[in-house]
Amino acid sequence: MCHTELVIEKECANASESMVKQANCMLSRSNRVLEKVDIGCNVVIPIPVVDRGKGDPRNIMAIVNGKSENGYRLATKHGILLGSYSRNQFKPTDSLFLSPSAVSIENLIYFRQAVKLSFICDGQGFLKCGCSGKNRCEQKRCACRKAGQLCNSRYQSNLSCKNK
Incomplete structure (x- = not known):
């Protein structure tokens, strides 16, 4: 009986240590600050699964066009996206797939319009x-x-x- 009690105590101690370790890991992830993005940086905006078909792209390519207290203003080759985007809504890229001269700054478009214009197929399916x-x-x-x-x-x- 003594041996069984020692094994149980050891397992409880291991479980407690593992829970503390996992909690610290979760806290460190939530406190992580996303790096700031400069104006003119190329970014990709993920397209929700609901808005795209099987053959359509997963991301929209854009450039950071401006910065304010509310968020970032993004521009695609079809126009400037309406609204401000927070830093966790897009990801910066290392490649330069769009130049500032390639984007249209004359049109203001909704995100779904930009998604529809970037589709290769017929939108949400074939x-x-x-x-x-x-x-x-x-x-x-x-x-x-x-x-x-x-x-x-x-x-x-x-x-x-x-x-x-």
């Missing part, structure tokens, strides 16, 4: 027309043809689509 019958994808009722794109073979692989 077009699917689902055409069937004799005149498959020959008419303007086909969503793909209406958008000026070819039909995707992913959902029409076995059909004889006229718009591939």
